[in-house]
Amino acid sequence: MIETIRASFVIARRDFTAIIFSKSFFFFLLGPLFPLIIAIAAGGLGQQVRQDIDRPVIGIALEESQAVKLAAARKALTKSLGNGGIPELLVLEGTDPSDPDIREKLDTASKPLTAIISGSLEAPLLTGSKGDVKRWSGRVALLSETALSGSNPVVVKTDFVAATGSSKKRTQIATAQGGQIILILLTMILAGMVLSNLVEEKTNKIIEILAAAIPMDAIFLGKLFAMLGMALVGITVWSALGFIGASVILSGMPSLPAPAVGWPLFCVLMVLYFSMAYLLLGSLFLGIGAMATTVREVQTLSMPVTMGQLLVFFLAAFTVTKLGEPVEWFAVVFPFSSPFAMIARAAQMENIWQHGVALIWQAMFTLVIIRFSVMLFRRNVMKSGNSGRKKSLLARIRG
Amino acid sequence: MTSHAQVNTPANAPLNAIEAHHIVKRFDGETAVDGIDLTIKKGSIFGILGPNGAGKTTTLRMLLGIIDPDEGERFLLGSPDPITKAHQVGYLPEERGLYQSMKAYDAIAFMGALRGLPLAEGRKRGRQMMEDHGLGDAANKQIRQLSKGMAQTVQLLGTIVHEPDLIILDEPFSGLDALNQGKLERLIRGQADKGVTVIFSTHVIAHAERLCEEIAIVANGKIPFTGKVSTARDRLRPQVHLETRNLDGPWRSAIPDDCEPLGHNWHFTLPESGVEPLLRALVEGDAGIQSLSIERPGLHDAFVHIAGEAVAKKMEEDNALEGEVA
Numbered sequence: 001m002i003e004t005i006r007a008s009f010v011i012a013r014r015d016f017t018a019i020i021f022s023k024s025f026f027f028f029l030l031g032p033l034f035p036l037i038i039a040i041a042a043g044g045l046g047q048q049v050r051q052d053i054d055r056p057v058i059g060i061a062l063e064e065s066q067a068v069k070l071a072a073a074r075k076a077l078t079k080s081l082g083n084g085g086i087p088e089l090l091v092l093e094g095t096d097p098s099d100p101d102i103r104e105k106l107d108t109a110s111k112p113l114t115a116i117i118s119g120s121l122e123a124p125l126l127t128g129s130k131g132d133v134k135r136w137s138g139r140v141a142l143l144s145e146t147a148l149s150g151s152n153p154v155v156v157k158t159d160f161v162a163a164t165g166s167s168k169k170r171t172q173i174a175t176a177q178g179g180q181i182i183l184i185l186l187t188m189i190l191a192g193m194v195l196s197n198l199v200e201e202k203t204n205k206i207i208e209i210l211a212a213a214i215p216m217d218a219i220f221l222g223k224l225f226a227m228l229g230m231a232l233v234g235i236t237v238w239s240a241l242g243f244i245g246a247s248v249i250l251s252g253m254p255s256l257p258a259p260a261v262g263w264p265l266f267c268v269l270m271v272l273y274f275s276m277a278y279l280l281l282g283s284l285f286l287g288i289g290a291m292a293t294t295v296r297e298v299q300t301l302s303m304p305v306t307m308g309q310l311l312v313f314f315l316a317a318f319t320v321t322k323l324g325e326p327v328e329w330f331a332v333v334f335p336f337s338s339p340f341a342m343i344a345r346a347a348q349m350e351n352i353w354q355h356g357v358a359l360i361w362q363a364m365f366t367l368v369i370i371r372f373s374v375m376l377f378r379r380n381v382m383k384s385g386n387s388g389r390k391k392s393l394l395a396r397i398r399g
Numbered sequence: 400m401t402s403h404a405q406v407n408t409p410a411n412a413p414l415n416a417i418e419a420h421h422i423v424k425r426f427d428g429e430t431a432v433d434g435i436d437l438t439i440k441k442g443s444i445f446g447i448l449g450p451n452g453a454g455k456t457t458t459l460r461m462l463l464g465i466i467d468p469d470e471g472e473r474f475l476l477g478s479p480d481p482i483t484k485a486h487q488v489g490y491l492p493e494e495r496g497l498y499q500s501m502k503a504y505d506a507i508a509f510m511g512a513l514r515g516l517p518l519a520e521g522r523k524r525g526r527q528m529m530e531d532h533g534l535g536d537a538a539n540k541q542i543r544q545l546s547k548g549m550a551q552t553v554q555l556l557g558t559i560v561h562e563p564d565l566i567i568l569d570e571p572f573s574g575l576d577a578l579n580q581g582k583l584e585r586l587i588r589g590q591a592d593k594g595v596t597v598i599f600s601t602h603v604i605a606h607a608e609r610l611c612e613e614i615a616i617v618a619n620g621k622i623p624f625t626g627k628v629s630t631a632r633d634r635l636r637p638q639v640h641l642e643t644r645n646l647d648g649p650w651r652s653a654i655p656d657d658c659e660p661l662g663h664n665w666h667f668t669l670p671e672s673g674v675e676p677l678l679r680a681l682v683e684g685d686a687g688i689q690s691l692s693i694e695r696p697g698l699h700d701a702f703v704h705i706a707g708e709a710v711a712k713k714m715e716e717d718n719a720l721e722g723e724v725a
Contacts, residue, residue: 003483010512018500205496211465212490213513215482378466 004221007214011222012229015197019230028230029237031189056087056114056136061095061102066121066147073147080155086143087114087136103127115140121148169348171257176320176347179259179266180340183274184313190231191281192305195289196298197223203294216374220290224282224370231278232271259347269346269355276362277339281309283366284336287373308336316340323348332358335365415474416441416565416596417462422471424457431457433620434471439598439613441564444591446607447600448702449617455600456493458617459569463490476565486515489563493570493600495554499543503553504529506542510557521560528556532582548579555583559590566590568599572606584610608698618706628698635696635704639677641665642689650684653677669693 019025060067070089077086090111095102095118102118106128115128115136121144126133201207210219259266285305292298316337319328323345331341342358345351417439424432432454439445449455460466462473464481475481475488497506507528508521516524529538532552542550551574559566568587572580587597587610601607607614608628615625624631641654642664653676658667670677674693681688696704 006515007513010509010518014498014509018498022500200498201496205492205494206498207496208460208465208492208494209490209496209510210513212460212463212488212492213485213510 004215004218007218008222008225010214011210011219012226015223015226016229019226020233025230029234032238055084056132057090057111058087058136058140059095059105059109059113059116060089060091061099061105061116061118062097062120062124067091069121069147069150070117070143073143076152077143077146086139092116117144172260172348173321175257175259175266176344177317179270179343179347180313180316180320183270183277183340183343184309184316186231186235186274187277187281188306188309188313190227190234191278191285191309192302194224194227194282194285195292195301195305196295197227197286198290199292199295199298211378216378217370220283220286220370220374224279224286227282228275228278232275235274260350261346261352265352266346269343272355272359273339273343273346276359276366277336279366280335280339280362280369283369283373287369287376290373290377312337313340316344320344333361335362338362414441415439416443416476417598418474419458419462420472422458422461422468422473424454424461424466425469430620432461432468435617435620435622437462437615437622437625439596441596442591442594443596443613444587444611445596445598446611446614447598447617448602448604448607448614449600449706450602453617454620455617456569459567459598459600463488463567484565485513486561487564488514489558489561489566491555491558491566491568491571493573495551495574497542497550497554497557499541501542502539503534503542503545503549504538506553507557507560510554511560514561514563516561524560525556528560529553532556548575551575552579552582555586559586563595565596566598568597570601571599572601572603580606604697604699604702614698616702616706624705631701631705632696632698635700636671637669638694638696639665639667639669640690640692640694641667641681641686642691643681644687644689645685648684648686650681650686653680653684663689 060070062070071091074086074089090109090113092105092109095105097118097120099105099118102116102125105116106113113128114132115126117124117126117140119125124140124144126137126140128136198207201210207219261269288301288305289298292301315331315334317340319325319331319341322328328341331337332345338358339362342355346355415438417437419435419437421434421436422432423430423434435454435458437458447455447458457466461468462475462481464475464485472479473481476484478484481488498509501509504522504525507525508516508518511521511524512518526535526538529535534549534552537545537549537553542553545553555568555571558568566587571583571587575583584606587599591597599606599610611628613625613627614631615622616631624634643650643660644663646660646663653670654665655667655670658665678691681691
């Protein structure tokens with residue numbers, strides 16, 4: 001056992017330094033920046049488009065006195081509903097409120113109009129497309145009533161309490177979902193890299209030197225922990241940059257709903273469950289990847305592996321609101337979904353000991369997968385001659 | 400077997416470096432190694448001869464614990480679990496490989512670290528060994544920057560950096576030019592002089608003939624012969640090459656009946672009676688000896704005799720193919 005740990009440390013150190021001190025690691029660190037830039041750019045563009053669409057202008061074809069009242073009502077309502085809640089109004093000068101051809105004004109006004117209010121405040125007629133009319137008729141009714149009453153909108157006094165039972169539950173579900181999403185995203189991005197981890201040794205023909213010198217389990221363990229180390233370095237860098245970015249851009253960290261176990265323990269559990277999710281999936285991927293002899297085979301494997309990851313994520317996500325139900329227990333016990341289900345529990349349940357049990361269970365299963373992968377590898381890959389290479393990947397996995 | 404300086408070993412240490420009892424390995428229903436028995440004493444240079452595909456590499460992999468035999472048992476330095484003796488063993492596989500981005504001295508240190516040598520000590524030794532082998536300038540270069548021969552030397556140095564008691568080399572001469580083959584032979588002899596057991600597989604019989612005290616011939620997954628090189632050669636009678644002035648006379652009775660002359664030259668196997676009666680018959684029978692040589696058969700002839708013509712032919716083809724590739 002001590003020899004296995006020593007040997008796995010030799011492998012982990014070699015792999016870790018080889019990755020960290022490579023030029024490509026810098027690009028790996030930059031990796032999340034690209035989707036972030038795309039998300040920001042797409043979000044900005046989307047918001048601009050949405051603003052353009054959501055800023056409706058409604059033409060007013062009412063008597064002048066009624067039009068003034070309506071404008072005053074809008075001004076009063078925007079104080080409580082905000083500028084975005086009430087459509088912009090454009091008085092259509094010289095338009096007869098009872099003009100039967102009022103719809104023609106929709107296309108000839110100085111601004112593109114969403115709809116036109118005609119008739120009177122007591123009986124307003126809203127002319128526009130079906131969708132726009134359905135969307136804005138309620139607001140037009142509110143404007144008309146406010147204009148007719150001539151009173152100021154009622155100001156609602158507020159009395160804040162720290163948290164109610166139901167609001168706490170809701171926010172903790174949000175934390176659970178957030179935690180799961182971060183875990184699965186990191187695992188999906190990082191664990192898949194393990195697939196190609198043994199290809200270098202096989203293409204460089206180093207695998208036989210390693211296999212003759214140290215236990216095969218040590219090779220798998222070492223590689224897994226080197227990749228985990230690299231992943232944790234990446235996460236540390238990204239978290240630090242995210243923290244600095246949020247502090248600078250948002251002038252402080254956004255206030256997030258507190259998880260049931262408290263933030264410090266939740267953060268520790270996030271790291272631990274990420275590590276376990278990574279080791280579980282990584283050991284499986286390493287085992288499958290070890291059967292592959294070429295990078296092309298590894299690429300072919302990536303697709304079903306990603307689909308498998310998504311299935312696990314859907315299972316865990318589905319059970320967030322079903323604490324204690326059989327399906328949630330299944331997600332907790334099933335090793336591959338266990339870390340995600342347990343982080344959701346950490347957000348919603350104060351019980352701490354269950355995490356110790358879960359971590360031990362997940363670690364045990366990781367060792368079982370490694371043992372099984374090593375067995376397959378020794379049985380099917382370490383052959384001299386061509387017999388091992390000629391077999392299909394599926395046949396190699398089947399043995 | 401020639402005696403060698405023995406390393407200081409405890410009283411209960413095993414006498415044999417390798418013991419294999421009827422080991423069998425099958426791949427996909429095909430038998431690659433078919434019941435091999437092998438004993439290799441400590442402190443010897445031992446050659447495993449056979450053509451490609453004979454089962455040499457599979458045998459070595461089983462002896463090293465890289466793969467397990469389907470049947471039989473093997474002991475490496477007395478242990479049935481060879482990986483536990485990895486610190487005392489150096490192994491150079493047939494398929495050479497190193498991490499391309501590693502510096503040369505670091506690659507040597509890494510291979511030592513795999514077998515328990517502290518990394519700092521491995522780096523120190525790595526630099527020194529490269530210096531000793533005239534590669535001091537290349538110590539800081541990445542493996543990808545080295546020539547093939549240099550990279551092979553680095554790997555060989557990595558195989559012995561931790562000063563093992565047993566060195567196993569699978570086709571170590573393959574891909575090396577004549578100069579580097581000579582260097583490797585000297586290195587093997589040097590290790591053996593220190594009392595280290597060296598086992599190497601090869602399909603080039605000349606190397607085994609020059610280096611080994613004992614050999615095993617592997618053919619079709621079996622070992623038809625294991626023992627001293629001299630014993631293998633003794634399996635064949637010496638060959639007589641004779642040139643006579645006369646083509647006929649009483650002396651002809653001393654030559655096998657089926658031997659036909661080629662001009663005035665005669666080639667035949669030395670009769671059971673030995674050299675003296677033959678010489679006497681030739682002189683007294685007035686053969687008119689122009690020249691006479693009696694050659695002891697080489698290991699190649701012994702190999703052909705033991706392993707069979709087909710196996711020997713395949714080995715020659717392997718040799719020729721490798722020559723073309725090189």
